[in-house]
Structures are given as C-alpha cells and as structure tokens.
Amino acid sequence: MTRIANKFADLKSQGKSAFVSYIMAGDPDYDTTLEIMKGLPSAGVDIIELGAPFTDPMADGSTIQLAGQRALASGMTLNKTLSMVSNFRETDDITPIVLMGYYNPIYNHGVEKFLFDAKKAGVDGMIVVDLPPEEDAELCIPAGKAGLDFIRLATPTTDARRLPKLLPNTSGFIYYVAVTGVTGSGSADAKAVGVEINRLKESTDLPIVVGFGINTPEAARDMASHADGAVVGSAIVSKIAAGDSVSDVLSFVKSLADGAHSA
Numbered sequence: 001m002t003r004i005a006n007k008f009a010d011l012k013s014q015g016k017s018a019f020v021s022y023i024m025a026g027d028p029d030y031d032t033t034l035e036i037m038k039g040l041p042s043a044g045v046d047i048i049e050l051g052a053p054f055t056d057p058m059a060d061g062s063t064i065q066l067a068g069q070r071a072l073a074s075g076m077t078l079n080k081t082l083s084m085v086s087n088f089r090e091t092d093d094i095t096p097i098v099l100m101g102y103y104n105p106i107y108n109h110g111v112e113k114f115l116f117d118a119k120k121a122g123v124d125g126m127i128v129v130d131l132p133p134e135e136d137a138e139l140c141i142p143a144g145k146a147g148l149d150f151i152r153l154a155t156p157t158t159d160a161r162r163l164p165k166l167l168p169n170t171s172g173f174i175y176y177v178a179v180t181g182v183t184g185s186g187s188a189d190a191k192a193v194g195v196e197i198n199r200l201k202e203s204t205d206l207p208i209v210v211g212f213g214i215n216t217p218e219a220a221r222d223m224a225s226h227a228d229g230a231v232v233g234s235a236i237v238s239k240i241a242a243g244d245s246v247s248d249v250l251s252f253v254k255s256l257a258d259g260a261h262s263a
Contacts, residue, residue: 004098007046017225020045022234030076037050050084056102115146127153164203190223
C-alpha cells in the first residue's frame with residue numbers, strides 16, 4: 001500500500017477524517033517553507049499538499065498566485081521543490097506528500113525524468129490541474145506505472161456524463177472542489193457539499209477530500225463530517241504572507257486539524 005492509502009486506512013480505523021494542509025514551496029523562502037513543512041505532522045496534518053510554484057496558476061486565486069510569485073522571486077524551481085521533499089524525508093518517512101502544480105514545469109523537466117526524480121525524492125502523489133482525463137497518456141498513466149498516485153479534481157459542475165471520464169486512472173483520493181471558482185474564493189456550503197459527496201461515493205470507493213472555501217476550524221469540521229477529509233490552503237498561506245512566525249502558523253494549522261479531526 002502507498003503512504004496515502006495507509007494514511008486513510010489508519011484514520012478510518014480511528015473513526016477520523018483526514019486533514020490536508022497546503023503550503024507553497026519556497027514561500028517566503030526555502031528554509032522557512034521547510035521548517036513549516038517539518039512542523040506540519042506534529043500540528044496534526046495527515047497529508048501535506050506542497051505547491052510547486054508556476055507563473056500562470058489558473059486554478060488559484062490571488063493569495064496562492066502571490067505566494068507563487070514570492071517563491072519564484074526567492075529562486076524556487078521544480079528541482080528545488082523536489083529537494084525540499086528529500087530534505088523532509090530525512091526525518092519523516094511516514095507523512096504522505098502530494099505535489100500540486102501545473103504541467104508546464106513537468107513537461108520542461110521531462111515526464112520520465114520528473115517521475116523518476118519525484119519518486120526518488122519521496123513524493124507520493126500529484127495534482128496537475130491543467131491535464132484533463134483526455135490527456136491521461138501524457139502523465140497520469142505513466143505516473144501510475146511509476147508508483148505515484150494521480151489525484152483528480154471533481155467540481156460542482158462535474159455532472160453524471162463527465163464523472164465516469166475522471167475516475168478510471170485516478171488513485172489516492174478524489175479532491176472535491178467545494179466552490180465554483182479559484183482557490184480562496186467564497187465559503188463552501190457544507191450541506192450542498194454533503195449532497196455532492198454522496199453522489200460521488202456512488203461511483204467510487206476512493207476517499208474523497210474537500211477543498212476550496214475552507215478557512216476556519218469550524219468549516220474544516222463541517223466539511224470533514226461529510227467527507228473523508230478536508231483541505232485548507234489559502235488561509236494558511238495568508239498567515240505566511242502576513243509574516244506570522246513559524247510557531248504561529250503551525251498553531252493555526254493545529255486549530256484547523258483539530259477541527260477536521262473532531263468531525
């Protein structure tokens with residue numbers, strides 16, 4: 001079993017939902033991100049979603065766009081992002097890491113080389129939001145063969161005709177986007193999300209986590225009560241952008257994790 005599968009199995013045995021935290025690699029700099037990353041498991045994070053900075057992040061709102069710009073300005077690259085994962089793995093071989101980003105940097109790195117390098121670094125899965133299932137042969141299928149989970153997004157507009165096209169090569173978990181829009185936009189409606197999660201569960205046995213529009217411990221709890229996990233990104237990135245200390249960022253993350261785990 002993969003680290004991701006093991007984590008969900010362990011949480012299920014405890015009757016808990018997962019808490020997934022997103023941070024941008026290199027924001028505001030390499031050392032600070034790595035320090036925060038190393039502190040996330042102790043703060044209650046079950047799965048780390050690590051953003052790979054890109055110049056044109058079309059799924060992200062201004063908060064994460066600006067985080068990517070800060071990271072790029074600090075000299076962050078895809079190679080350095082993978083190095084960060086390797087550094088993290090020196091002291092943690094358990095916590096799953098999902099790389100979230102866009103296809104252009106991977107394509108420029110070379111797909112085969114990227115998959116080899118990512119697996120060697122200790123990446124467990126990836127979310128590449130600008131590769132639809134029609135392009136599965138490009139990265140998704142090779143990723144599976146390399147032992148990396150390819151996590152797909154489902155949205156409020158993913159209807160009964162579209163959903164069957166998303167599922168065949170998806171692994172790890174399904175990431176349900178709780179709002180129609182980019183990251184950090186609006187607040188998710190837990191009741192509406194619950195209806196959609198039930199619909200998705202009729203078509204897949206994969207765990208389903210909910211992200212976008214979750215920014216408080218209460219919201220994390222409400223979303224996690226309907227799903228197998230909750231993701232928070234922009235609210236955490238906002239704390240980093242404000243210059244909060246690492247300990248303050250991790251304290252905020254712990255409050256979110258406690259919320260999700262209390263579902």
